[in-house]
Amino acid sequence: MQFEERPVSSETVFRGHLIEVEVQTVLTPQGRQAQREIVHHAPAVALLALTADKQMILEKQWRAPIAKTTLEIPAGKVDSRDQASADHAAVRELNEETRYQADRLTKIAGFYTSVGCMDEYMTLYLATGLRPVDHELPQDADEQLALQTVTLDQALAMIDRGEIEDAKTIMAIYYWRGMKND
Known part of the structure; x- marks a missing residue:
């Protein structure tokens, strides 16, 4: 079974003192697009x-x-x-x-x-x-x-x-x- 998603696009929407927030559009293993909000710390x-x-x-x-x-x-x-x-x-x-x-x-x-x-x-x-x-x-x-x-x-x-x-x-x-x- 395939689990890995493939990022299609990415945008940093916030950069602060403690965190950075990235919004990714990904392609799921089933071929669907989805949005992922990722906090980098x-x-x-x-x-x-x-x-x-x-x-x-x-x-x-x-x-x-x-x-x-x-x-x-x-x-x-x-x-x-x-x-x-x-x-x-x-x-x-x-x-x-x-x-x-x-x-x-x-x-x-x-x-x-x-x-x-x-x-x-x-x-x-x-x-x-x-x-x-x-x-x-x-x-x-x-x-x-x-x-x-x-x-x-x-x-x-x-x-x-x-x-x-x-x-x-x-x-x-x-x-x-x-x-x-x-």
């Missing part, structure tokens, strides 16, 4: 940051697309400061957002965040052996974050109560639950 990283006392770091922040605050793991985009390195971005974001550095940074998984409309690829890391940074990097001027730590049981209960709704954070918590906790 830089690669991103997210961190399951675990403290020595087995708690995870969460950030409370405002999210304009859903018009409310969320609880999320530290995350951010891979940008020009990182020279296309997700590992570098993970170290930088951990510093900027939590003021910690990790003795161990382990890649958990890479995934597309919303394949129906977006090409953003995110790499999820486990950060352990946390200690305060020696040199604080500047935080993003447009971000206001409040940090908190929670245990695994608290995090799972927060998902059940609908207090944590962010997909990358839920994925990280379920990964944490599946880790061998000796």
Whole structure:
């Protein structure tokens, strides 16, 4: 069975600070024309940051697309400061957002965040052996974050109560639950 669509035309309809939106006309394998709206976004990283006392770091922040605050793991985009390195971005974001550095940074998984409309690829890391940074990097001027730590049981209960709704954070918590906790 053939799945691949063939682009016939393409137009960039928006170019912003964070995203670019492209409208494609495609030819489906059945020979029909269809329209695809694609949001292009830089690669991103997210961190399951675990403290020595087995708690995870969460950030409370405002999210304009859903018009409310969320609880999320530290995350951010891979940008020009990182020279296309997700590992570098993970170290930088951990510093900027939590003021910690990790003795161990382990890649958990890479995934597309919303394949129906977006090409953003995110790499999820486990950060352990946390200690305060020696040199604080500047935080993003447009971000206001409040940090908190929670245990695994608290995090799972927060998902059940609908207090944590962010997909990358839920994925990280379920990964944490599946880790061998000796």
